[in-house]
Amino acid sequence: MNDAHLLARARAGDEQAFGELFARHQGPIYRYAMHMCGADTADDVVQETFLAVLKAAGGFDAERGTVGAYLFGIARHHILKRLGTGPSGRPEDVDTFGSQPAPDLNALDLLSRQEIVKAVRAAIGSLPDVYREAVVLCDLQEMDYESAAALLECPIGTVRSRLHRGRALLAAKLSILRSVNQAS
Amino acid sequence: MTHDDSENPIDHRLRDALRTTAMADADLGASPAVGARLLADLRRQRQAQDRHRQLSWLVAAAAIVIAITAARWQIADNTTSPEPAPTVATEAAAPDAVPADFLPLRYANVPARSGHIVQMVVPTTVMTSFGLEPSSASSGVVIADVFVGDDGLARAVRFDLINRELSQ
Numbered sequence: 001m002n003d004a005h006l007l008a009r010a011r012a013g014d015e016q017a018f019g020e021l022f023a024r025h026q027g028p029i030y031r032y033a034m035h036m037c038g039a040d041t042a043d044d045v046v047q048e049t050f051l052a053v054l055k056a057a058g059g060f061d062a063e064r065g066t067v068g069a070y071l072f073g074i075a076r077h078h079i080l081k082r083l084g085t086g087p088s089g090r091p092e093d094v095d096t097f098g099s100q101p102a103p104d105l106n107a108l109d110l111l112s113r114q115e116i117v118k119a120v121r122a123a124i125g126s127l128p129d130v131y132r133e134a135v136v137l138c139d140l141q142e143m144d145y146e147s148a149a150a151l152l153e154c155p156i157g158t159v160r161s162r163l164h165r166g167r168a169l170l171a172a173k174l175s176i177l178r179s180v181n182q183a184s
Numbered sequence: 185m186t187h188d189d190s191e192n193p194i195d196h197r198l199r200d201a202l203r204t205t206a207m208a209d210a211d212l213g214a215s216p217a218v219g220a221r222l223l224a225d226l227r228r229q230r231q232a233q234d235r236h237r238q239l240s241w242l243v244a245a246a247a248i249v250i251a252i253t254a255a256r257w258q259i260a261d262n263t264t265s266p267e268p269a270p271t272v273a274t275e276a277a278a279p280d281a282v283p284a285d286f287l288p289l290r291y292a293n294v295p296a297r298s299g300h301i302v303q304m305v306v307p308t309t310v311m312t313s314f315g316l317e318p319s320s321a322s323s324g325v326v327i328a329d330v331f332v333g334d335d336g337l338a339r340a341v342r343f344d345l346i347n348r349e350l351s352q
Contacts, residue, residue, distance in 0.1 A: 018226055
C-alpha cells in the first residue's frame with residue numbers, strides 16, 4: 001500500500017495503517033529534528049508532526065509532492081518554531097568560515113569510525129541553522145536538490161550555495177581535529 | 185548521494201565522514217513511547233468520531249420518527265375530519281396553547297412556542313384516569329397522542345382519534 005493510501009486510512013482511524021506510516025517515516029524525521037534542534041526534542045518534533053497529520057483534515061495533495069515531503073514540511077515547521085526562527089526570518093549570509101585557508105581533513109584518517117561520527121555530529125551541530133539544514137537534508141538524509149529546495153521554499157541554486165558553504169564550514173571545523181590529534 | 189555533486193565538489197574525506205555518520209544515524213529513531221502515545225491519541229480520536237457518528241444517527245433517527253409520527257397523525261386527522269387540522273398538530277403551536285381536542289397534562293400551563301406529537305402505547309387504565317371509557321374492542325392498551333413542547337415537557341394527550349383508528 002502506498003503512503004497516500006496509508007495516510008488516508010490512518011486519518012480514518014486505521015491503527016495498522018498509521019503504524020505502517022509511522023514506521024516508514026519516523027526515522028528520517030527524527031534524524032532531521034535531532035540534527036536541527038537536538039536529541040532531547042527530536043521525539044517531541046516527531047510526535048507533533050504525526051499529531052498534526054492525524055488532526056489535519058486535508059493538507060496533503062499528491063500532485064504537489066510525496067507524503068514524505070509533506071511530513072518533512074510539517075516537521076520543519078515545528079523545528080523552526082523551536083529554533084525561534086520563521087522560514088523568512090533566517091539569516092542567509094551568516095559566515096563564520098570567512099577567508100580561512102583550505103581545511104586539512106587528514107585528521108579524519110586517524111580517527112575510529114565512532115570518533116568520526118561523534119566529531120561530525122558535533123561539527124554539524126555547531127553550524128549556523130541554514131547551512132546545517134542543507135547539510136543534514138542533502139548529505140545525511142540524501143535528499144535531492146529539488147526536494148530540498150521545495151522543502152526549504154527556496155531556489156535550487158540557494159540550496160547548492162548553502163550546501164557549499166555548509167560543507168566548507170564543516171571541513172574547517174573537522175580540520176581542527178588534526179591539531180588536536182597531533183597534540184595528543 | 186542522490187544529488188549530483190559535480191557542481192558542488194566535496195572533499196572525499198568529508199564525503200566519507202558524512203556517509204559514515206549517515207550510516208550510523210540510520211539506526212536512530214523516535215522512542216517507542218512516541219508511537220504508543222500517538223496510537224493512544226488515534227484511538228481517542230476514533231472514539232470521538234464514533235460517538236459523533238452515533239449521535240448523528242440518533243438525531244437523524246429521532247427526526248425520522250417525529251416526521252413519521254406527525255405525518256401519520258395528519259393523515260389520520262384528514263381522513264376522519266373534513267375540517268383543517270388543528271393548529272396544535274403542527275410543530276409551531278400557538279403560545280400557551282393546549283389543543284382543543286387534547287386533554288391537558290401537568291405542564292399544560294407552561295408556555296410553549298412549538299412542539300411535537302409523540303405517539304405512545306399506554307394501558308387503557310390511563311384513559312380511565314381521564315374519565316374516558318376505553319373502546320370495547322381495545323386489548324388492554326391504547327395508543328395515545330402526546331403533545332410535547334420544544335422544552336421536552338408533555339402538555340396534553342388525546343385518545344379518541346387513535347381509538348377510532350384502532351376500532352376500524
